[in-house]
Amino acid sequence: MSEAMLKAEAARRFAALGDPHRLGLVEVLASGDERSIRELGADATISRQALTKHLRILEQVGLVRATRAGREVRFRIERGAIAEAEQFLTLVTRQWDDALTRLKAQVEG
Amino acid sequence: MTDRIECETLINVPIERVWEAVGDHRRFGEWFKVALDQPFVAGQQSTGHITHEGHEHVRWTADVVAVDPPHRLAFRWHPYALDQDRDYTDEPTTLVEIRLEPAGDTTRLSVVESGFDALPTARRDEAFRMNASGWDQQMVNVRSYVEG
Numbered sequence: 396m397s398e399a400m401l402k403a404e405a406a407r408r409f410a411a412l413g414d415p416h417r418l419g420l421v422e423v424l425a426s427g428d429e430r431s432i433r434e435l436g437a438d439a440t441i442s443r444q445a446l447t448k449h450l451r452i453l454e455q456v457g458l459v460r461a462t463r464a465g466r467e468v469r470f471r472i473e474r475g476a477i478a479e480a481e482q483f484l485t486l487v488t489r490q491w492d493d494a495l496t497r498l499k500a501q502v503e504g
Numbered sequence: 505m506t507d508r509i510e511c512e513t514l515i516n517v518p519i520e521r522v523w524e525a526v527g528d529h530r531r532f533g534e535w536f537k538v539a540l541d542q543p544f545v546a547g548q549q550s551t552g553h554i555t556h557e558g559h560e561h562v563r564w565t566a567d568v569v570a571v572d573p574p575h576r577l578a579f580r581w582h583p584y585a586l587d588q589d590r591d592y593t594d595e596p597t598t599l600v601e602i603r604l605e606p607a608g609d610t611t612r613l614s615v616v617e618s619g620f621d622a623l624p625t626a627r628r629d630e631a632f633r634m635n636a637s638g639w640d641q642q643m644v645n646v647r648s649y650v651e652g
Binding site for chain 2: 483484487488491492494495496497498499500501502503
């Protein structure tokens with residue numbers, strides 16, 4: 396994915412989070428647990444319909460993932476594909492840093 | 505930004521001497537930990553096997569993109585292609601660009617590797633798994649040997 400695309404994706408995610416209800420939902424789901432709409436709606440002050448709409452928006456931007464379990468839909472936070480890619484790059488960078496350390500020692504030594 | 509990495513080091517010798525350790529395939533292999541079969545030639549393949557402890561005899565292949573003494577060596581390869589039983593030929597490659605720049609009597613050497621976004625996610629899992637199997641410890645050993 397190009398840098399421009401990554402930025403656009405990040406912007407969409409931040410825009411999705413710019414709503415107190417959606418922010419609250421992400422906070423609840425951030426624990427990693429799965430929750431049904433019913434469970435998420437238990438404390439909410441908004442209608443079931445509005446809650447569903449908010450969850451769909453979060454799903455569309457890739458912040459939460461929905462899975463169907465029978466007649467129920469359960470939501471959970473979407474752990475970053477970006478975080479994983481960054482971890483991989485850290486590994487790669489470390490390999491190169493160590494190779495360059497050896498090169499430096501070989502040439503200067 | 506997940507598509508590329510950049511590293512840099514400042515080496516305390518003139519650029520021509522650093523180039524000798526980069527452009528010459530035998531000397532390159534000493535620090536890169538690979539035994540290469542032939543010199544680097546732009547447009548040709550570079551082949552050999554890894555000499556890094558724990559991964560000896562794993563085949564190494566790269567497509568040499570540029571050899572521009574004393575400033576640039578570039579090649580395409582399969583990063584973390586450490587599974588001996590696997591054929592990586594059809595997988596996307598990353599581009600490695602090693603650039604040398606004079607800085608007075610010293611040399612700035614940078615490495616840019618790009619193209620990671622095209623790699624299958626399974627390769628990352630493999631990298632993490634391979635890394636956990638001892639490569640990491642080798643890195644620690646090399647560093648303490650060099651600094652010690």
